[in-house]
Amino acid sequence: MDPLAVYKALANPARLQFLEWLKNPAEHFDESAYREQGLGFHIGVCVGDIQARSGLSQSVVSSYLQSMKDAGLLESERIGKWTYYRRNEGTIRALAAHIADEL
Template sequence: MVDENLIHKALANPFRREILRWLKTPNQYFVQGHVNSGCGVPSNAIHARSGLSQSTVSAHVAALVEAGLLVSTRVGQWMFVARNEEVIRAFATQIRLHL
């Protein structure tokens, strides 16, 4: 189920849109070895690229996860995030059909 209002709220912030852009082609934006094709990118790599505080990045990532646009996976001590392409496609379809 796609919550359009939650997604619109998450996408209202330009940094959150930037995170989604980075994760669309992670090998282009993150150091080789940081990208795990099965799990995504570690959240600390997003923090390092952004130059923002860890707590700020965590809050933005949490908003994207809550909206369903990202999925998070814990691997040992690391938290990886990746785009939820299924939700992104469904949201884009809803926008195309209803707006």
């Protein structure tokens, strides 16, 4: 984990909000479309659903999600033409330990 990259990714309010939404996706997104496809939130949340909830353009949302993935905060899975994002809990725990130990 690169703490500076993580802090930079979290410095944007929208990216921070995405991370909060992905903590408990069932509270923020409709899982019924996922269930119809035999999926669930364990694979993540589709970029389109994050975009719709945020009101930001698809290109901005994709860019934000990619920067969070590059920082290690998110993992992604591509199924067909859709990409699903979920939190990388290992990095989040490492960040918490870093803050507790170093700051």
